[in-house]
Amino acid sequence: MVLSWNLQHILCYAFYAGESSVEVKTKADSNDITEHSHDDKPRPYLCTVCDKRFTQKGHFNDHKRIHSGEKPFVCTVCDKRFAWRMGLNEHKLATHSAVISYSCTQCHKGFSSQHYLKIHMNIHSSKYNCTECGKNFSSSQMLTVHSRCHSGEKPFECSVCSKRFTQAGNLVSHSRIHSGEKPYKCHMCDKAFIESGALNTHMRVHTGDKPYKCSLCNKSFSRSGNLQSHKRHVHSNRRPYHCPYCGNLFKTEVELKCHVRIHTGAKPYSCRHCSECFGRLDRLKRHLMKSHNEGTWFTCEICEKTFISPSDLRRHSVRHSAVKPYVCSECPKRFYTNSDLKSHHRVHSEYKQFCCFLCDKSFKYKGSVVQHFKRCSVVRGFVCN
Numbered sequence: 558m559v560l561s562w563n564l565q566h567i568l569c570y571a572f573y574a575g576e577s578s579v580e581v582k583t584k585a586d587s588n589d590i591t592e593h594s595h596d597d598k599p600r601p602y603l604c605t606v607c608d609k610r611f612t613q614k615g616h617f618n619d620h621k622r623i624h625s626g627e628k629p630f631v632c633t634v635c636d637k638r639f640a641w642r643m644g645l646n647e648h649k650l651a652t653h654s655a656v657i658s659y660s661c662t663q664c665h666k667g668f669s670s671q672h673y674l675k676i677h678m679n680i681h682s683s684k685y686n687c688t689e690c691g692k693n694f695s696s697s698q699m700l701t702v703h704s705r706c707h708s709g710e711k712p713f714e715c716s717v718c719s720k721r722f723t724q725a726g727n728l729v730s731h732s733r734i735h736s737g738e739k740p741y742k743c744h745m746c747d748k749a750f751i752e753s754g755a756l757n758t759h760m761r762v763h764t765g766d767k768p769y770k771c772s773l774c775n776k777s778f779s780r781s782g783n784l785q786s787h788k789r790h791v792h793s794n795r796r797p798y799h800c801p802y803c804g805n806l807f808k809t810e811v812e813l814k815c816h817v818r819i820h821t822g823a824k825p826y827s828c829r830h831c832s833e834c835f836g837r838l839d840r841l842k843r844h845l846m847k848s849h850n851e852g853t854w855f856t857c858e859i860c861e862k863t864f865i866s867p868s869d870l871r872r873h874s875v876r877h878s879a880v881k882p883y884v885c886s887e888c889p890k891r892f893y894t895n896s897d898l899k900s901h902h903r904v905h906s907e908y909k910q911f912c913c914f915l916c917d918k919s920f921k922y923k924g925s926v927v928q929h930f931k932r933c934s935v936v937r938g939f940v941c942n
Contacts, residue, residue, distance in 0.1 A: 623698045627726030631754040638754060791895065805910055839865060 600610035602617035611617040619641060622628070628638035630645040639645040659674040660666065663681050683693040685700040689707040694700040702724055705711065711721035713728040717735045722728045730752050733739065739749035741756040745763045750756045758780055761767065767777035769784040773792050778784045789795075789808045796806035798813040802820040807813040815837060818824070824834035826841040830849045835841040842865045845851040854863040855870040859877045864870045872894060881891035883898040887905040892898040900922075909919035911926040915933050920926040 622726070623696065627729065629753050631757045803910075803912065842866075 598612050600612050602611040602614055604610075604617070604620060607623075609620060611620060622640040628640045630639040630642050631637070632639075632645060632648055637648060639648060659671050661674065661677055661681075663678075666677065679695060680693045683695055685694040685697055686692070687694070687700060687703055687707075689704070692703065694703060705723040711723050713722040713725050714720070715722075715728060715731055715735075717732075720731065722731065733751040739751055741750040741753050743749070743756060743759060743763075745760075748759060750759065761779040767779050769778040769781050770776070771778075771784060771787060771792075773788070776787065778787065786809070793808065796808050798807040798810055799805065800807070800813060800816055800820070802817065805816065807816060818836040822836075824836045826835040826838050827833070828835075828841065828844060828849070830845075830851075833844055833848075835844065842852060846854060846865060852865070854865070855867050856863050857870060857873055857877075859874075862873065864873060875893045878893075881893055883892040883895055885891070885898060885901055885905075887902075890901060892901060903921040906921070909921050911920045911923050912918070913920075913926055913930055913933055915930070915937055918929065918933075920929065
C-alpha cells in the first residue's frame with residue numbers, strides 16, 4: 558500500500574512511507590546508547606530512519622538532509638544547490654576555479670586538487686547505480702531520490718493544496734507559501750525570502766554582482782534565468798511555440814500563454830480589494846497603484862512620467878538620450894530600443910499578424926486592427942461588451 562505524505566510527516570523528517578519520523582532524544586537512557594569501540598561518549602541524537610546516532614546536534618542536523626533532501630548551500634555563480642558546505646566548496650573549486658590540474662580518467666571532469674579528484678572517483682566505484690540512466694550515487698538514499706525522476710513518483714504531498722513533490726525539502730519550502738514564513742532575511746533591507754537561494758540572488762541587487770555573462774555580446778546578468786531569456790529574445794530567431802487559435806509564433810511558453818488569453822478572454826489576476834480581474838500581471842499592478850494606492854511608482858527625473866517597475870523606467874530613460882543604438886538593416890532609420898526596431902521591421906515585411914474576426918481583414922499593427930474593429934463592428938451591428 559502506498560501511503561501519501563503530508564507536511565506534518567515531512568516536518569518530522571520522515572523518509573519512507575509507513576516508517577516513523579526522525580526522533581531527537583536529548584535525554585537518552587543508558588539502554589538507548591549504542592556502544593562504539595573507539596569511545597564511550599553518549600550519543601543522544603537518534604535518526605530512526607537509518608538508526609544512526611550522533612554526539613552533536615549539528616552533526617545530526619547535517620545527517621538529516623540525506624533523508625529530507627534539503628539543500629541549503631547555494632553556489633553564487635551558477636545557483637546549483639548542495640546539502641553540505643563541503644559539497645559546495647568542492648563544486649566551486651572543481652567547476653569555477655581557474656586552475657584545473659587533475660582530470661578524471663573516466664568522465665574527464667576537471668578538479669583543482671588531487672583531494673577533490675579522489676572524492677569524485679568514489680562515484681565511479683559506487684555500487685548504487687541507476688538502472689535507467691547509469692548514473693552513480695554515493696548512497697542508497699540519493700539513488701532512491703534520483704529514481705523518482707524516471708518513475709514520476711512524488712511521495713510528498715502538501716496537506717493544504719495537495720501539490721506533490723519528489724523531495725521532502727521541496728515540500729518544506731513550498732509549505733512556507735501557505736504559512737507566510739520567510740526565514741531568510743536581507744540584512745541590508747527589509748526584504749525576506751522563503752528559500753536561501755532567493756536571498757543569495759537578491760543580495761546581488763546590493764552588491765551589483767552579475768556573474769552570468771553572455772558569450773555573444775558580453776552583457777552581464779545577476780540571474781541565470783535572465784541570461785537565458787536574453788539569449789532567446791536577442792540572439793535567437795527560433796519561435797517554437799505557436800498559438801493554436803491564430804498560428805502566431807512565440808519564443809517562450811510564457812509569451813504564448815499571455816497571448817492565448819486574448820483569444821480565450823481568461824483573466825487570472827484578480828484584485829484583492831475589488832472585483833476587477835486582468836489578463837496580465839502588469840495591468841493588475843497598475844490598477845492597484847491607481848485605484849487603491851498600493852505599491853510604489855517609479856518617476857522619471859526628467860519628464861516626471863511614472864512607471865510601475867524600475868525596468869519600465871530604465872527603458873523609458875533611454876529616450877532622453879541622444880543615442881539610438883538600434884539600426885534598421887533595410888533603411889537608415891535608428892531606434893532607442895530593440896522593441897521599437899522590431900516594430901519598425903513590419904514596414905518592410907508583408908506579414909500581417911493581426912486579423913479582424915468579423916471580416917477577416919489583416920493588419921500589420923495591433924493599433925490598426927483595434928481602430929478597424931470599432932468601425933467594422935458598428936457597420937455589422939455587432940455590440941461589444
